[in-house]
Amino acid sequence: MVKEITRFSFPVSIIYGSGSIGELPGEFKDLGVKKPLIVTDPMMEKTDAFKSILKVLEEKSIDYKVFSGVQPNPHDVDVENGVAVYKTDGCDFIIGVGGGSPMDAAKALAVLVGEGGDIADYDAQSSTKKEIAGPLPKIILIPTTAGTGSEVGKCSVISSTSQGRKIFLCHSLMVPARAVLDPELTVSLPPYLTAATGMDALTHNIESLTAPVFHPMCDGIAVKGIELVVKNLEKAVKDPSDIEARGYMMLAAMMGAVAFQKDLGTAHSLSHALSAVCNLQHGLANAIVLPFVMDYNKEVSKKEYAIIAREFGVNTFGMDELEASEKAIEEVRALNKRIGLPESLKEVGVKEEQLDEIGGKAFLDPCHYTNSRSCTQDDLMTLLKEAF
Numbered sequence: 001m002v003k004e005i006t007r008f009s010f011p012v013s014i015i016y017g018s019g020s021i022g023e024l025p026g027e028f029k030d031l032g033v034k035k036p037l038i039v040t041d042p043m044m045e046k047t048d049a050f051k052s053i054l055k056v057l058e059e060k061s062i063d064y065k066v067f068s069g070v071q072p073n074p075h076d077v078d079v080e081n082g083v084a085v086y087k088t089d090g091c092d093f094i095i096g097v098g099g100g101s102p103m104d105a106a107k108a109l110a111v112l113v114g115e116g117g118d119i120a121d122y123d124a125q126s127s128t129k130k131e132i133a134g135p136l137p138k139i140i141l142i143p144t145t146a147g148t149g150s151e152v153g154k155c156s157v158i159s160s161t162s163q164g165r166k167i168f169l170c171h172s173l174m175v176p177a178r179a180v181l182d183p184e185l186t187v188s189l190p191p192y193l194t195a196a197t198g199m200d201a202l203t204h205n206i207e208s209l210t211a212p213v214f215h216p217m218c219d220g221i222a223v224k225g226i227e228l229v230v231k232n233l234e235k236a237v238k239d240p241s242d243i244e245a246r247g248y249m250m251l252a253a254m255m256g257a258v259a260f261q262k263d264l265g266t267a268h269s270l271s272h273a274l275s276a277v278c279n280l281q282h283g284l285a286n287a288i289v290l291p292f293v294m295d296y297n298k299e300v301s302k303k304e305y306a307i308i309a310r311e312f313g314v315n316t317f318g319m320d321e322l323e324a325s326e327k328a329i330e331e332v333r334a335l336n337k338r339i340g341l342p343e344s345l346k347e348v349g350v351k352e353e354q355l356d357e358i359g360g361k362a363f364l365d366p367c368h369y370t371n372s373r374s375c376t377q378d379d380l381m382t383l384l385k386e387a388f
C-alpha cells in the first residue's frame, strides 16, 4: 500500500464529558454564530435531556428556535420543513439534538440551506448529482443515544417520500464544527433502545474493521471501539444510571463512526432495507442480522474476527483463526441475548412475504459493496431467510 497515495482525516472537534453541554455558549462565540435552529424529534423535545440544553442557552440569553418535526428514519419533507423554519426565523447555524434521525436531518438541512434544491439532487449514488460547493451553515451535533455516531460523520441518510428508498448525502462540508458528547443526556434512554443503539455501534466497529480499505488508523480505532462496547454495553443496559458505562458507550459509538469512514458492509445494507420496508429500528435490525453476516464473512475476515474474539475475552490460544471467528460470532449472539434483543426478524414482526422486497432494496444499497466478501442478490436473500 505504500506505493499508493492515501489521505487520512479526522476533522471533528469533540467535546466529551459529563456536563459538557455547558460548553455550548463558549463554542457559539468561537464559531461566530448567534441564533441556532435546534433540530430534533417530537419525543426528544419533551425530555429532560432536551430541556437541559435549552436551559444552558436561556441562562446566557441566547436566542434560538426549535424545529421538532423530524420523524424516525427522517424524510425529505421533514428537512424541507426545517429549512423553511430556519429561513423564516433568521437562524444562522444548526444544532442537531437526538439520535441518528435528528442529526442526519440537521446535516441535510445545512445542505439545502446552503445549496438550495431538493434532497434527491445530492444523491451520492446518482451520476447526475449536484456538487455541494458551500458555504453551508455551521453545525453542532449533540447525540442523546450511543449508537449512530452521526455526530462525527460527513454523511446523512434521508428517505425519499416519492421514491420509497434511502438517499445518501455525503460531503466533507457536512462534517459538524463540533460534536458535544455528554453522557448525562443518555441516562434516560430505555434499556431496549440502549441495547439496540449500542449494537449499531458494535456493528459499525466490526464492519469498518473488516471493510477491505487501507486505513490502519481506523482499524485501531475500531478495535478499541469494540473493546469499549464489550466492556460497557451490558452495564449501560442493566444500570441506566451508570454514567461511566454511558460515557464509554458514547465514545464507542463516536469511534465506530470515525472508523466507518473506511466504509461499512452487508449488515448495513440489510438493515437499511429492513428499516425502509418494515420501519425497523436501525440498531435492532443490525443486531439481528450481524451474526448471520459474520458467519457469511468468516472465511474472508477470520483474521479480524479472531481479534474480535480476543476483545470479547476469549482465550484463542491454540485455536486457528477460523475457530476463533466462530467464537466471535457466538459472543455476538450471546451479547444480544444478555441485553434482551431478539434473535430473528420474525420476532420483530417482519413478514416472510416482505423478504423479496427487502432483498431487492438491500442489493441496491451501496454498503455491501465494501463488505469483506462480495454478495449477489441471492446471497442477500439467503442471509435474510436465515435471519428470519
Ligand SMILES: [Fe+2]
Pocket: 148, 200, 204, 268, 282, 286
Ligand atoms: Fe448504523
